Amino acid sequence: MRKLVVLGAGTAGTMIVNKLRRRLGMQEWSITVVDQDDDHHYQPGYLFIPFRTYARGDIVRPRHHSMVDGVQLVVGEVDVVDTSTKRVMLTDGRELDYDYLVVATGTTPRPDQTPGMVGSEWRRSIFDFYTLDGAEALAEALSAFDRGRLVVHITEMPIKCPVAPLEFTFLAEAWLREKGIRDRVEVVFVTPLDGAFTKPIASERLGSMLEERKIRIESDFIVERIDEERKTLVSYDEREVPFDLLVTVPLNMGADFVARSGLGDELNYVPVDKHTLLSVEHDTIFAVGDASNIPASKAGSVAHFAVEVFVDNFLQHVAGSPMTGSFDGHANCFVESGDHKALLIDFNYDTEPLPGRYPLPYVGPLSLLEETRTNHLGKLAFRYIYWNVLLPGRPVPLPSHMSMAGKHTPNKEA
């Protein structure tokens, strides 16, 4: 009996065990998945918690409910992976042998990595919304906030869901208008990037949306520390941004056991081949989802498309055949823009987000890089698809590779 061990039962890990269980014979393979708890969070839902659109119950379900029969869920914390004996050691002393290992432990916000972030102002005037606790605490803070300077801040790239800070900013701006206090609040968006987003055409579009909403952008800002007493962000080149309410996206890092096991880069991400997701050092280890170092967005959509390619590749690899699937870095993200509208962006390693229609060229019904109500409804509907289609590993009628059909490059139009 061969043994597959998957570390992490998030989006990537859950999809992988469900899909592979159907493809690997029960007599030939055991499948074990390890996570530190049995709570699966629908992470895109965190964005809506501060505005009380969603509550905890809407976005948390037991992990084991999403798993098919024949998968063993082990609840425990990984201490270290011993690649020489092919064994995973848990902190409580249990050991799991593997023939093949998939690292799918994602990435986690690490506020402790920026001096002054986790101090006297943490969860008083400094909040994050990439954890459920943080998003709930922020909901409380927002309801008490009625004037001053709201600063939304990204510490360093890469981060999980790179559009979420912009979405939060747009939603907060709309929420302030709804409350009738927009004129009493200054909104500032602080980013280490040189514009609103990473890719030129989307960055320009999203940048002008910030401008239309009178949100100031402070770019190329790499935070060195937070001065708690003066409630001020201080950058390495000594620029300062004071705040009354700071919503920060802390440094994101892969799991610490990745570093302890000698499997990670400087941010604890596992170096893999960006097309096959096989570790560059170990041919029995893959890393899928946010845990790998591929130059794609750290996002559920990337995990989803990558898993589709990974599953067939894995079956070929364990059969001793060359892997024929090649992941293209496909990402597809809804961007909430406030007032019940959203944009949609679709891109991959080589092609930046472009305007057009999705998923059917020219037909849609979703519009790329354009604010529409239909896109917003698509985003809300996705929560249902996530629990009921995506996680169980049922086929989603979307191609895993990005398509250029129906897209156009704006500067080629003129």
Next chain:
Amino acid sequence: MPTTTIDGHTIEVDDEGFLLDPHEWTESLATCLAAQIGIDLTDEHWKAIRFLRDDFAEQGETATLRRVSVVGGIPTKSLFQLFPQKPAKKLAYVAGLPKPHGCV
């Protein structure tokens, strides 16, 4: 593709002036590239440039500021002093390497 003439050599660059072929880079070219953005190279600059070149040769990608600090041992604060305002971009420019991925 645009070209530029530096130090008597014609070199292919991208729209922002970054070298297209890292193999065209030489140490004397680095001195000229640095001068173009107002930087006079000291030993400290060279330490960062050599790390970036060596790391690129191994990894095939331009190191981020974090990687230069964690793996290369040069604190981010120093990089901002050596290559003011936009250290990641300026360092890659002088080292003749592609702009680091803005990450995605």
